[in-house]
Amino acid sequence: MTSREPILVIKDLHVAVEDKQILKGVNLTINKGEVHALMGRNGSGKSTLGYTLMGHPRYHITQGKVLFKGKDLSEMTADERARAGMYLAFQYPVAIPGVSVSNFLRASVKAVRGQDVPVKEFRKELKEHLTKLGVKEDFLSRYVNDGFSGGEKKRLEILQMALMKPQMALLDETDSGLDIDALKTVSAGITALAGPEMGILLITHYQRILNYVTPQFVHVMQDGQIVLSGSGELAHKLEAEGYDFVTKEPAVATQSRT
Amino acid sequence: MSAELTRNAMLHEVGADYDQKYGFSDKEDYTFKSGRGLTSEIVTKISQMKNEPEWMLKFRLRALDIFHKKPMPTWGNTKLLNDIDFQNIFYYIKPSEKQGKNWDEVPEGIKNTFDRLGIPEAERKFLAGVTAQYESEVVYHSIREDLEKQGVIFLDMDSGLREHEDIVREHFATVIPAADNKFSALNSAVWSGGSFIWVPPGVRVEIPLQAYFRINAENMGQFERTLIIAEPGSFVHYIEGCTAPTYSTDSLHSAVVELIAKKGAHIRYTTIQNWSKNVYNLVTKRAVAHEDSKVEWIDGNLGSKLTMKYPAIYLVGPRAHGEVLSVALAGEDQHQDAGAKMVHAAPDTTSIIVSKSISKAGGRTSYRGLIKAYPGATNIKSSVRCDALLMDEISRSDTYPTMEIDEKQVTIEHEATVSKVGEEQLFYLMSRGLTQAEATTMIVNGFFEPFTKELPLEYAVELNRLIQMEMEGSVG
Numbered sequence A: 001m002t003s004r005e006p007i008l009v010i011k012d013l014h015v016a017v018e019d020k021q022i023l024k025g026v027n028l029t030i031n032k033g034e035v036h037a038l039m040g041r042n043g044s045g046k047s048t049l050g051y052t053l054m055g056h057p058r059y060h061i062t063q064g065k066v067l068f069k070g071k072d073l074s075e076m077t078a079d080e081r082a083r084a085g086m087y088l089a090f091q092y093p094v095a096i097p098g099v100s101v102s103n104f105l106r107a108s109v110k111a112v113r114g115q116d117v118p119v120k121e122f123r124k125e126l127k128e129h130l131t132k133l134g135v136k137e138d139f140l141s142r143y144v145n146d147g148f149s150g151g152e153k154k155r156l157e158i159l160q161m162a163l164m165k166p167q168m169a170l171l172d173e174t175d176s177g178l179d180i181d182a183l184k185t186v187s188a189g190i191t192a193l194a195g196p197e198m199g200i201l202l203i204t205h206y207q208r209i210l211n212y213v214t215p216q217f218v219h220v221m222q223d224g225q226i227v228l229s230g231s232g233e234l235a236h237k238l239e240a241e242g243y244d245f246v247t248k249e250p251a252v253a254t255q256s257r258t
Numbered sequence B: 001m002s003a004e005l006t007r008n009a010m011l012h013e014v015g016a017d018y019d020q021k022y023g024f025s026d027k028e029d030y031t032f033k034s035g036r037g038l039t040s041e042i043v044t045k046i047s048q049m050k051n052e053p054e055w056m057l058k059f060r061l062r063a064l065d066i067f068h069k070k071p072m073p074t075w076g077n078t079k080l081l082n083d084i085d086f087q088n089i090f091y092y093i094k095p096s097e098k099q100g101k102n103w104d105e106v107p108e109g110i111k112n113t114f115d116r117l118g119i120p121e122a123e124r125k126f127l128a129g130v131t132a133q134y135e136s137e138v139v140y141h142s143i144r145e146d147l148e149k150q151g152v153i154f155l156d157m158d159s160g161l162r163e164h165e166d167i168v169r170e171h172f173a174t175v176i177p178a179a180d181n182k183f184s185a186l187n188s189a190v191w192s193g194g195s196f197i198w199v200p201p202g203v204r205v206e207i208p209l210q211a212y213f214r215i216n217a218e219n220m221g222q223f224e225r226t227l228i229i230a231e232p233g234s235f236v237h238y239i240e241g242c243t244a245p246t247y248s249t250d251s252l253h254s255a256v257v258e259l260i261a262k263k264g265a266h267i268r269y270t271t272i273q274n275w276s277k278n279v280y281n282l283v284t285k286r287a288v289a290h291e292d293s294k295v296e297w298i299d300g301n302l303g304s305k306l307t308m309k310y311p312a313i314y315l316v317g318p319r320a321h322g323e324v325l326s327v328a329l330a331g332e333d334q335h336q337d338a339g340a341k342m343v344h345a346a347p348d349t350t351s352i353i354v355s356k357s358i359s360k361a362g363g364r365t366s367y368r369g370l371i372k373a374y375p376g377a378t379n380i381k382s383s384v385r386c387d388a389l390l391m392d393e394i395s396r397s398d399t400y401p402t403m404e405i406d407e408k409q410v411t412i413e414h415e416a417t418v419s420k421v422g423e424e425q426l427f428y429l430m431s432r433g434l435t436q437a438e439a440t441t442m443i444v445n446g447f448f449e450p451f452t453k454e455l456p457l458e459y460a461v462e463l464n465r466l467i468q469m470e471m472e473g474s475v476g
Helices: A046-054 A078-084 A101-113 A119-133 A137-141 A150-164 A180-193 A233-241 B003-012 B040-049 B054-069 B078-083 B108-116 B119-126 B145-149 B157-163 B165-171 B182-190 B423-430 B436-452 B457-472
Strands: A006-017 A020-031 A035-040 A059-068 A086-089 A096-100 A168-172 A199-204 A217-222 A225-231 B129-134 B137-143 B153-156 B195-199 B204-214 B225-230 B235-243 B251-253 B256-261 B266-273 B279-289 B294-301 B306-309 B312-315 B321-330 B335-344 B350-359 B364-373 B380-390 B396-405 B410-420
Touching (some): A006 A046, A020 A046, A046 A078, A046 A168, A046 A199, A078 A086, A078 B423, A096 B423, A101 A137, A119 A180, B040 B054, B040 B182, B054 B182, B119 B457, B129 B153, B137 B153, B157 B165, B165 B225, B182 B279, B225 B235, B225 B266, B266 B457, B294 B335, B312 B350, B321 B364, B321 B436, B350 B396, B364 B380, B396 B410, B423 B436
Parallel strands (some): B129 B204, B204 B235, B251 B279, B279 B312, B294 B321, B335 B364
């Protein structure tokens, strides 16, 4: 497959939010070109891992470390990580009222690429991605995530990923809140962006998206640790048997999401 | 620099370049400067120097009497209000002998000041007429010839009174009587300068007219008086800006602005208030909107120590429409107590109030508003929206909405939000590569966008630049 050159190395990662320990020793290595799925119940710590990797100021590493392209992430702010090639597609993207999608995209692309992109060129690039994602052009003049449907929000996350061309993409529940058509479009977007230079971590509760974006590795998280890892087949087993078989704890009814 | 340090540094840099850009002062070289304090002798002297008709002198002296009798407001920032030392203020300064019709006729020092403030440049680029007031008098005035030919009158208020006494006497103080409040009484007694605009029936002034107000002397009191009359079916957009030097002691700006929109007329009045932080800005602004007319106050408050200003619209004719769109930015040692009043006195009238405020570095913003509906004002609609944004834990924002509805068939909506600059918004933008300062600026500009998009492009750019400087400070 690939050169197995690690892009992200997570070693014994412990993370706390306001003194509450959430991650309790996560180990995971993602090589260039690999797609990993991180599954688990709600509250198992999946999203915490995403936020921590992106540098959310409220998530504190209490033990262990993360190497991104061989460099320790702990001293880097979120914007520095973004400029270094890390990307997080948010589960719940935040609205920025009054800021148009096009202004926002231009500013972030300029920040991440380190130089201004000529307006004409940028427009052309944008248009191509919009067509692929099935989004109309008036999308660009709307305010960022303000009054967006779930599908529109997730499309914008993928659009940003396409423009920012990250080396490591963390996709947090990108499938949640999508109908089947939107899921297909968004999945196709992710697949089109994946490549030999990029690592992808798909954080998901359901196996559904994995029908469209195929991971080589599947990990199951429980109580702040990865308790089981396997090949893509593992996802199917989870789908069939639920999360119960990874634990001896009594089953807890999982909340349905709409 | 840690995120927390950066943030604090940013907040302390608020308005850091005001001194250099606007806060400079000129050497005083005046034709006349009154002594400090307020007396009937000074009021009489002002009127005499202006060769005013007898009725105006009487009006002034009566107003002075009212001012002395009226107590200070017992609401708003009473502490700061009671700190005002009325006997320490200079009530009248005449900076030059005559008014210039071109900039070469304006005294050198004053001309340089307005150059530095970019007024002649703006005039050349996108204005149809300009008045520039320095201390108590308008020192420069111009209007495009084509407008003059169409019969549009755009003068300073003093010239307006001299040249069009009949129109002035008919409308002056009919919208805001001297006795309206303590500060309208004060203005009525010592007013000087301001703009007089009369737009003939059916004439549309598509390019904005602008007035710029500059205070230069320490402890100056500036009391301009503006009257705009839009005859049936006409349109005018008037823009005012203001700045002052930064001093350690207080100055006072107390204007009275009256607008009259006759049947089917449309007046838009835009203010970018950027006084230095030692200026009290206590202004009364009110419009009367007749049948099918429309009045808009677009009101931006960035500067001053204390602003108390509530632009009002009296909707007196059926189907009249009023809008107040205001933004306020309060930094350290600033209180922006602003708002709006809509008085529905006729059926089918509609009004919209949108108020956006930002408080930072211990600054305070207040929204104070009134919606009133008289009996018989059926089928009216009014919507009020107040959004406040707090940048930190030490700043403050309050909302004081009042509704007096004496009619049943009405639709009133009121919505108020207070939010903190969200950690989640900052994180989202920073995860897209923007620095904390860039992210903060983007959030703030977005918050003000409903206001900014209503400004002429040049002003919108300037406003965004001001906000950017205030948010970023010296953080590179």
